[in-house]
Amino acid sequence: MTDPIYKTDALIAQDIDQYLKVHEHKTMLRFITCGSVDDGKSTLIGRLLYDSKMIFEDQLAALEADSKKVGTQGQEIDFALLVDGLAAEREQGITIDVAYRFFATEKRKFIVADTPGHEQYTRNMVTGASTADLAVILIDARKGILTQTRRHSYLTHLIGIRNIVLAVNKMDLVGYDQAVFDKIVADYAAFARSIGITAFTPMPISGFKGDNITGPSANTPWYKGPALIEHLETVEVNSAADADKPFRMAVQWVNRPNLDFRGFSGQIATGSVKPGDAIRVLPSGKTSTITRIVTLNGDLDEAVAGQSVTLCFADEVDCSRGDVIAASDNPPQAADQFEATIVWMADEEMLPGRSYWLKIGTQMVTATIQQPKYQVNVNDAGGSGSHLAAKTLELNAIGVANLSTDKQIVFEPYATNRTLGGFILIDKLTNATVAAGMLHFSLRRAQNVHWQATDISRDFHAGLKNQKPAVLWFTGLSGAGKSTIANLVEKKLARMNRHTFLLDGDNVRHGLNKDLGFTDADRVENIRRVGEVAKLMTDAGLIVITAFISPFRAERDMVRQMMQPGEFIEVHIDTTLADAEARDVKGLYKKARSGQLKNFTGIDSPYEAPEDPEIRVDTAVMTAEQAADAIIARLIP
């Protein structure tokens, strides 16, 4: 059962030292298998493991028993059961999550990620693809190209995998007919061109029967190309190309065991480094020279892309986690506005304008995304990856959008550098990874539009008015009494000769924000604009009072971040839904309950109460007058 291509049992038995030497110098190839449900991905991997003797007798005995019990291959061994490791997968007979499997031949060690075919598990497919050097795209010879084939080909190309094998599987079920194979290859070539795939290696196989897996099959004499394993053993791995690019390393950790040692630890993304090399620390731009490459086994003369090292500098330059060390004469740029492709991976749709954490390399910043320029139609039968108009991105959607970050980040286009071009977005409330993205380029605007420094400063404005600017941000359910109390507060402040301005929700929606509705995305944009206006007014020295439902915590926090420290005062007008609905001054609750009004906060749209507001007004125990006095007491102690 062992094929000679995988392991030379004779050499192992006779000369283990020699075998170990050979094995020590093996390279590694990481690849994924993808394609539609039932195209035979798991079976192919099961076959590779079985042929390479990575399945042991005890596992085989368990597999045989399982195959008879729950297998889909009659009395024969169902290899898919080897890789579908979760109980839910075995019950449903589908692959939900990526499984990583390992095997080795004489020349290479392989890590194969078996990725799920179902569209609902796309994020798991992308997870597997992101670390792969090569993709094996399977097609059922009886079915030809399917929606999932197109989708996975697009994702594979998007994630930057340049080595693609088109494995036309189940050839045994079409009588090893060359015409069937040629037709599928021609169809795929036309589709591949349309999405930008320039080259792929087609081969006719049967994972179940073993044709063209380890060597040429007698069943396909018309096929002259390599068998799958031969191809996997010889194809060039991506990391080799990274070594020829300019030097870049993201700093993970500063190593300071004592006052005499300061090293910068990280994994080299591209290029190589030697002691004596001139480097530049970004984004600061400070330069120095490498003195040592430190490891537990002694200093190195050189380190290359892919290695994890610790570098020492000749000078005491400021450098910490998130910084990038780069070749001094060829550094990457820093920017804060970009165009990017985004793969949305969360059940909750993307909200343009909301702030998310963005992690790229070892940098963590706050980012906001604009409304997508377009969404890619990856299920398009024509295969052109045509563009669809989109206001947001939903689960598994792929789109292109501009985004901006609150700080400059050191970056390179994803096509040039995966480490400095690939990012993830993290929801600030749930901490879930909600998207993956790839930077295309920075926007010129960011490079050329500089902040206009004015001579009359915000302190001067405030000084003229003899007051400290602030934002009193009222939040609460509709009908809680926000506008009433805000009005009272403003009247009282006016009597105290304070310069104020009240921004009211309803009023703003008649003008500045009259283009916005009440979807989640529009609510976010509404608050963002109000926040920006409030910020300009505080620069002018005003005390700004705002009265908006502002139901989402994330947006209130976003506005808080915009303001100077201490100037944002969150006022929660806390009333129960029952009380607010009983009052129903504008008759809105009645309308919402009857279904005439959609997306109404508290009814069919959530209200996220502040966790720790500066001021909380409990309307059950305070009158509007008492509340206004309490707020002023907090503002002007």
Next chain:
Amino acid sequence: MVDAKTLTHLERLEAESIHILREVVAEAEKPVMLYSVGKDSAVMLHLARKAFYPSPPPFPLLHVDTTWKFQEMYKLRDRMARESGMELLVYQNPEAAERGINPFDHGPLHTDMWKTEGLKQALNLHGFDAAFGGARRDEEKSRAKERIFSFRTASHGWDPKNQRPELWNLYNARKNKGESIRVFPISNWTELDIWQYIHLNDVPIVPLYFADERPTVERDGMLLMVDDDRFPLQPGEEPVMRSIRFRTLGCYPLTGAVESTARTLPDVIQETLLTTTSERQGRAIDKDAGGAGMEKKKQEGYF
């Protein structure tokens, strides 16, 4: 054919593991390394020492002890803690100790109380928010599906159907209140990789991995070593000296030995390559609850 710029598979694996170890230290508040004294723990500890050299690894070692490990394991554990300059925390579940839970009389309850419950108690006691574990994806089929950063609920449960996407080498270490992370830096290593790395780097391992004459008893098709006098001999049983070694180490009454004459690392690797059974075959723990044994245990909080 391999030029200087193409890393070998072990170099790539080592670099990946070191990157993971450093990310956790940079982003977690209070990390810890679970140290079981086996060969995988040995490699993980060695990688940690490499990752932070010349500093000692900036986190403690935690040994969740069942009091039933092999004597040789306790010896190596104490030696490695000394040599690495790391703090060693040993935790024994007081309830299991009080009730005298042992592998001979209590079957699966032994693993559940000492290991699963003990681990949860120790993590809660110290408030660790990230724990390194030496699990590998090639060990078992539910492990093959697990992310490198594996999130656990406040009660330490694992939800395999709802794992975070994990792209490139970007790990999202942000967690909600009460959640903790189990991190597996050697996820992508195989048993052979581990052996080869130990061989190339002279990583110290427990001598039980090498064959020697040891007192044994054959029971339920397993060769058990009589490691101390707590081993209750059944009528007619008499310890017999056999040349044995272990492919995996756990509690001595639960770990089956193989008859072997492999006294050097190359001999051990040779045997590993020519063997026809998987390494976990000697472990009783995987055989409960049919095919989903490990997955079920992990959902309950086992590593």
